[in-house]
Amino acid sequence: MCQLLGMNCNTPTDVTFSFTGFAQRAGHTGDHSDGWGIAFFEDKGVRHFVDHQRALDSPVADLIRRYPIQSCNVISHIRKATQGAIALQNCHPFVRELWGRYWVFAHNGDLKEFRPRLHGCFRPVGATDSEHAFCWIMQELAKSHAQVPSIGELTLTLRELAAQIAPHGTFNFLLSNGQALWAHASTHLFYLERCHPFAAAQLADEDLHVDFSTQTSPNDKVAIIVTAPLTRNETWTALGHRELKVFVDGAVYAGDA
Secondary structure (H helix, E strand, O other), X not given: XXXXXXEEEEEEEEOHHHHHXXXXXXXXXXXXXXXXXXXXXXXXXXEEEEEOOOOOOOHHHHHHHHOOOEEEEEEEEEOOOOOOOOOHHHOOOEEEEEOOXXXXXXXXXXXXXXXXXXXXXXXXXXXXXXXXXXXXXXXXXXXXXXXXXOHHHHHHXXXXXXXXXXXXXXXXXXXXXXXXXXXXXXXXXXXXXXXXXXXXXXXXXOOOEEEHHHOOOOOOEEEEEEOOOOEOOOXXXXXXXXXXXXXXXXXXXXXXX
């Protein structure tokens, strides 16, 4: 299946260190070679890059590794196709607009017999189960709320929607509207929160380390969410089965419980 990488923080931060290790799983330390993508929120705008080539040697991925785009919410995905051809339109993350904001979604898993009717303005372009599920989530959010609700209300609605999809297969996903980042686990999804005092981190997939104490301020907070831990020397927390977490300003949202 695919793999997910997300970052949420309280001040714009680049994801080059994490993405460098993550991309190694697209042909070097893993076989997720059927395309990739990444999206960076900047205020209400989104920088969105996808490529049907594998992330390990895609020229677009090389740009991301070298160009430190800073963002408070990032979602990335490397694909191992289960449904839909290896094609640009089937590469995650997917982007839609709702309530005057962009929403970005990426899925790791395989959903069987989940093709509910889509009767609104949200329609898939590609042929994946993932994009169909995303369109349905957007449709149901639009039906449930007349305008953008609070993060707490959104979390409650998303928890209910995820519970309807999860019985159809593996449903690990990341979702963001630029204000928060939601993570849902069916099988494997881990997170960590970096804050002061920062320390050095060693990638698990490549011989590369960074001393974050030299690149951060005492007020910085960063949360990283990923399918499998990216570093060897940090403590990662596993999300529980069918657990939904929301991250705001680099930490688990206090109103999540």
